[in-house]
Amino acid sequence: xxxxxxxxxxxxxxxxxxxxxxxxxxxxxxxxxxxxxxxxxxxxxxxxxxxxxxxxxxxxxxxxxxxxxxxxxxxxxxxxxxxxxxxxxxxxxxxxxxxxxxxxxxxxxxxxxxxxxxxxxxxxxxxxxxxxxxxxxxxxxxxxxxxxxxxxxxxxxxxxxxxxxxxxxxxxxxxxxxxxxxxxxxxxxxxxxxxxxxxxxxxxxxxxxxxxxxxxxxxxxxxxxxxxxxxxxxxxxxxxxxxxxxxxxxxxxxxxxxxxxxxxxxxxxxxxxxxxxxxxxxxxxxxxxxxxxxxxxxxxxxxxxxxxxxxxxxxxxxxxxxxxxxxxxxxxxxxxxxxxxxx
Amino acid sequence: xxxxxxxxxxxxxxxxxxxxxxxxxxxxxxxxxxxxxxxxxxxxxxxxxxxxxxxxxxxxxxxxxxxxxxxxxxxxxxxxxxxxxxxxxxxxxxxxxxxxxxxxxxxxxxxxxxxxxxxxxxxxxxxxxxxxxxxxxxxxxxxxxxxxxxxxxxxxxxxxxxxxxxxxxxxxxxxxxxxxxxxxxxxxxxxxxxxxxxxxxxxxxxxxxxxxxxxxxxxxxxxxxxxxxxxxxxxxxxxxxxxxxxxxxxxxxxxxxxxxxxxxxxxxxxxxxxxxxxxxxxxxxxxxxxxxxxxxxxxxxxxxxxxxxxxxxxxxxxxxxxxxxxxxxxxxxxxxxxxxxxx
Numbered sequence: 139x140x141x142x143x144x145x146x147x148x149x150x151x152x153x154x155x156x157x158x159x160x161x162x163x164x165x166x167x168x169x170x171x172x173x174x175x176x177x178x179x180x181x182x183x184x185x186x187x188x189x190x191x192x193x194x195x196x197x198x199x200x201x202x203x204x205x206x207x208x209x210x211x212x213x214x215x216x217x218x219x220x221x222x223x224x225x226x227x228x229x230x231x232x233x234x235x236x237x238x239x240x241x242x243x244x245x246x247x248x249x250x251x252x253x254x255x256x257x258x259x260x261x262x263x264x265x266x267x268x269x270x271x272x273x274x275x276x277x278x279x280x281x282x283x284x285x286x287x288x289x290x291x292x293x294x295x296x297x298x299x300x301x302x303x304x305x306x307x308x309x310x311x312x313x314x315x316x317x318x319x320x321x322x323x324x325x326x327x328x329x330x331x332x333x334x335x336x337x338x339x340x341x342x343x344x345x346x347x348x349x350x351x352x353x354x355x356x357x358x359x360x361x362x363x364x365x366x367x368x369x370x371x372x373x374x375x376x377x378x379x380x381x382x383x384x385x386x387x388x389x390x391x392x393x394x395x396x397x398x399x400x401x402x403x404x405x406x407x408x409x410x411x412x413x414x415x416x417x418x419x420x421x422x423x424x425x426x427x428x429x430x431x432x433x434x435x436x437x438x439x440x441x442x443x444x445x446x447x448x449x450x451x452x453x454x455x456x457x458x459x460x461x462x463x464x465x466x467x468x469x470x471x472x473x474x475x476x477x478x479x480x481x
Numbered sequence: 482x483x484x485x486x487x488x489x490x491x492x493x494x495x496x497x498x499x500x501x502x503x504x505x506x507x508x509x510x511x512x513x514x515x516x517x518x519x520x521x522x523x524x525x526x527x528x529x530x531x532x533x534x535x536x537x538x539x540x541x542x543x544x545x546x547x548x549x550x551x552x553x554x555x556x557x558x559x560x561x562x563x564x565x566x567x568x569x570x571x572x573x574x575x576x577x578x579x580x581x582x583x584x585x586x587x588x589x590x591x592x593x594x595x596x597x598x599x600x601x602x603x604x605x606x607x608x609x610x611x612x613x614x615x616x617x618x619x620x621x622x623x624x625x626x627x628x629x630x631x632x633x634x635x636x637x638x639x640x641x642x643x644x645x646x647x648x649x650x651x652x653x654x655x656x657x658x659x660x661x662x663x664x665x666x667x668x669x670x671x672x673x674x675x676x677x678x679x680x681x682x683x684x685x686x687x688x689x690x691x692x693x694x695x696x697x698x699x700x701x702x703x704x705x706x707x708x709x710x711x712x713x714x715x716x717x718x719x720x721x722x723x724x725x726x727x728x729x730x731x732x733x734x735x736x737x738x739x740x741x742x743x744x745x746x747x748x749x750x751x752x753x754x755x756x757x758x759x760x761x762x763x764x765x766x767x768x769x770x771x772x773x774x775x776x777x778x779x780x781x782x783x784x785x786x787x788x789x790x791x792x793x794x795x796x797x798x799x800x801x802x803x804x805x806x807x808x809x810x811x812x813x814x815x816x817x818x819x820x821x822x823x824x
Contacts, residue, residue, distance in 0.1 A: 155781075421819055423811060435792065436819045438498075440800040440811050445785070447799055449778065449792075456790055456799060457783040468766060468783050476764055476779045 140266060141241050142186045143230040145330075146175055146195040146203055146248035147220055151469055152399055155453035156431060158479045159198050162249075165206065168397050169251035169406040178248050179207055181255045185262055186244060189213070192233060193248075194226045218366045224377040225369040227332075228343055228350050232357050235336035242266050243339065245332040245374075251406035253393025261390035265333035268302040274386040275342060275379060276333040277305065279326025280394045285317035288398055288463070290328035290375065292387050293320070305385045308375060326389055328375065330396075338384070346381040347372075399462035400446045403429050414439075418449075429459060451479045483609060484584050485529045486573040488673075489518055489538040489546055489591035490563055494812055495742055498796035499774060501822045502541045505592075508549065511740050512594035512749040521591050522550055524598045528605055529587060532556070535576060536591075537569045561706045564714040567721060570675075571686055571693050572708065575700050578679035585609050586682065588675040588717075594749035596736025604733035608676035611645040617729040618685060618722060619676040620648065622669025623737045628660035631741055631806065633671035633718065635730050636663070648728045651718060669732055671718065673739075681727070689724040690715075742805035743789040746772050757782075761792075772802060794822045 150162030157163045164175040172180070179191055188208070194215045195203055204214060215230055227245050234241035244262055252258045265276045279292040288311060295304035308328060309320060344351045353368035379385050395406050404427070407415045414422045418432030425439040432449045439447065446462055448455040453476065457468070469477050493505030500506045507518040515523070522534055531551070537558045538546055547557060558573055570588050577584035587605055595601045604621055612619045622635040631654060638647035651671060652663055687694045696711035722728050738749050747770070750758045757765045761775030768782040775792045782790065789805055791798040796819065800811070812820050 419819070421815055423814060432797065435795050435797045437797045437799070438811070438815065438819065440798075440807070441804045442788070442799055442801060445799065447797070449797055452778050454775065454778045454780045454790070454792055454797060455783075456780070456785055456788065458785060461784045464783075468781070471766060472764055472781065476762070476781065 139190060139238050139241060140186045141234040141238065141243050141336075142182055142191045143227060143234070143243055143245045144175070144178055144191060144193045144248050145223060145226055145245065146193050146199065147217065147226070148199075148249060149220075152465055154465060154469055154477070155455055155479060156433070156448060156450035158451065160480060161202060162199060163397060164248035165199060165202050168403065169395075173206055174250060174397060175203065175248035176206055177252075178246060178250060179209070181252060181258055182244075182262075185259045190234075190238075192230050194230050195248075196220055218363045221366055221369055221371040222377075223330075223374045224347060224350050224372045225353075225366060227374050228339070228347075228354075229357065229362070229365065231334070231336045231339045232354070235340070238336075241336040242270060243332075243334055243336055245330070245334075247330050247396070249397055250329075251393075251395040251397050251402075257390065257392035258394075261388060261392065262331065262333065264301050264388050265331070268298070268386055268388055269333040269338070270335055272298055272302065272386055273335070273338055274298075274302075274384045275339060275382060276302065276386045276388060277379065278329050278331035278333075278390045279387045280329045280390045280392070282321050282325070282327050283393070285314060285321050286327070287311060287314055287317050289396075291317070291320045291325040292328045293323065293325045294387050294389075298386055302386045302388050305379075305387050308380050310375070326387065327394065329390065329394055331390070332374070332379075342378060342382045342384055347377045349377055399465065400429050400431075400448070401459045401462040403431075404459070427459065429462075453479070482533060482581050482584060483529045484577040484581065484586050484679075485525055485534045486570060486577070486586055486588045487518070487521055487534060487536045487591050488566060488569055488588065489536050489542065490560065490569070491542075491592060492563075495808055497808060497812055497820075498798055498822060499776070499791060499793035501794060503823060504545060505542060506740060507591035508542060508545050511592075511746065512738075516549055517593060517740060518546065518591035519549055520595075521589060521593060522552070524595060524601055525587075525605075528602045533577075533581075535573050537573050538591075539563055561709045564709055564712055565720075566673075566717040567690060567693050567715045567719075568696075568709060568712040570717050571682070571690075571697075572700065572705070574677070574679045574682045575697070578683070581679075584679040585613060586675075586677055586679055588673070588677075590673050590739070592740055593672075594736075594738045594740050594745075600733070600735035601737075604731060604735065605674065605676065607644050607731050608674070611641070611729055611731055612676040612678055612681070615641055615645065615729055616678070616681055617641075617645075617727045618682060618725060619645065619729045619731060620722065621672050621674035621676075621733045622730045623672045623733045623735070625664050625668070625670050626736070628657060628664050629670070630654060630657055630660050632739075634660070634663045634668040635671045636666065636668045637730050637732075641729055645729045645731050648722075648730050651723050653718070669730065670737065672733065672737055674733070675717070675722075685721060685725045685727055690720045692720055742808065743772050743774075743791070744802045744805040746774075747802070770802065772805075796822070 295306035349370035356365040420437035638649035692713035699708040763780035
């Protein structure tokens with residue numbers, strides 16, 4: 139049967155001061171009325187039933203996730219520590235197979251904004267069908283809409299059938315010129331939407347991913363903490379997909395965004411005629427291309443442009459939109475009593 | 482005896498959202514630890530005793546003024562309506578003479594920042610001495626430190642003695658080129674610091690200011706509301722000083738600012754090495770020449786310049802410092818529920 143594995147970790151710094159370790163971005167209504175995590179589960183409707191959606195997350199976010207996502211209690215897989223995506227996906231895939239020997243797994247992230255849920259489901263369905271038909275690990279490559287330097291790219295290789303191709307190579311976070319070249323050459327964004335049969339995934343892990351494979355007996359013994367103590371933190375891309383020759387790619391033609399910075403709201407939220415995004419109360423006079431998010435106080439802008447202005451959790455942030463990607467450095471330089479929220 | 486008349490009206494729009502009709506700028510600690518109104522009374526210490534400081538203000542600000550300024554209760558003269566400076570000063574001067582037939586009056590405003598209180602007192606003393614010695618209405622002209630277009634200028638005329646000169650003419654709010662010419666020609670800022678004997682002021686009013694003189698019998702009859710109903714709103718400059726030939730000017734060499742906009746805080750407040758003014762909690766990273774005032778939430782700026790950022794009274798304002806002078810137009814365009822505070 140089909141299972142979904144929703145990766146819902148994340149440290150909660152990108153959308154400071156709105157996001158916190160207890161409420162990282164996937165729990166926030168960044169792209170619309172609900173959180174991106176809720177939207178991710180909702181988006182699977184008709185493709186994978188809720189009782190077969192597994193969620194992997196850390197202890198800090200678990201209470202809010204359990205409250206938001208109406209899923210069976212034992213579908214929440216709580217990581218004892220964050221160890222990147224390979225241990226999380228391998229554990230969850232192993233768990234799906236424990237419950238269902240013939241499990242097929244669709245892996246996705248809880249922090250995406252997707253423009254066309256039906257197209258997303260059609261592509262995910264194709265990926266799952268391809269995974270079984272060709273016995274491969276299938277990546278979904280999203281047709282790029284801009285030469286984004288913050289994403290990874292997949293360069294497709296030879297056709298496998300009408301929908302799927304092999305993967306020639308991966309290119310992670312290219313510089314701007316390389317990103318333009320990749321786009322021109324037909325490369326696709328590596329979305330993190332993957333499909334595989336549990337059996338095939340675990341075979342490939344045994345072959346290519348010693349950082350995790352050596353810890354699999356701990357899972358067999360029911361010792362999840364021991365598994366996480368034994369693994370090396372590594373991403374599924376670096377630890378497996380870039381090493382395996384059993385990878386395929388199907389392309390997806392839907393708007394997809396990982397909503398990585400405040401600036402991303404300008405892509406996933408409605409804008410006023412001056413290009414501003416306003417969430418909360420505010421009046422934007424003679425101002426353009428600003429991102430304004432206020433939890434409480436009305437925000438009045440007058441005569442400014444290209445600014446992020448946020449009030450949340452008792453902090454006010456003002457920065458140029460082009461600096462939104464530097465959030466980590468900004469936070470590192472803040473005194474703890476300003477930076478740390480709710481501690 | 483010497484009396485002071487402190488004009489403490491003002492509608493409370495210049496420092497929105499910090500200032501309100503109930504707490505206009507003269508009641509706010511804009512230039513330092515105390516309000517400018519408190520500082521104005523304190524600055525008179527040794528020159529005019531508190532029991533002879535009269536305060537003219539409207540009903541809206543009266544409760545806060547009474548609480549802040551420790552003055553005799555009947556020294557607060559509450560205007561039934563705002564009618565510019567001529568009716569206020571003429572009423573207060575009339576009141577000083579009622580209490581003291583030989584009253585000398587020093588008129589000043591409650592919203593000034595003054596850099597050197599001792600120099601201020603010496604100049605005020607000179608103005609009062611000049612007013613009696615030459616039987617004139619004496620203006621204090623402040624030596625300009627910049628070609629400010631928001632102030633009025635006094636062009637001095639012939640010397641009356643070592644300290645005082647006649648007034649050749651007034652020039653109100655010149656354009657930038659004219660302001661430069663005025664500065665070069667030795668013109669002085671018209672500070673609003675005036676000195677006169679009550680007798681002489683009322684004589685000149687009878688001669689030159691029909692807009693108010695006709696209402697003086699109402700004051701004689703003890704009918705202050707009737708006086709204010711009968712007068713025409715007009716400034717003391719336009720209604721009297723520009724008309725009279727019994728005016729003199731003494732120059733004052735102290736830093737003086739009417740703290741007219743948020744931008745003025747950069748002149749009257751200490752700045753960090755990057756030229757920022759921060760009042761309240763905040764962290765200003767890679768930011769320069771900003772004015773930040775926060776009543777509650779820490780403000781984090783990163784990579785911005787020349788911005789005013791204010792949180793006060795449940796509103797957040799972000800505008801370029803150069804737009805601070807346009808506050809009235811900004812407020813006119815705001816919806817009432819955002820603009821009106823505490824109503």
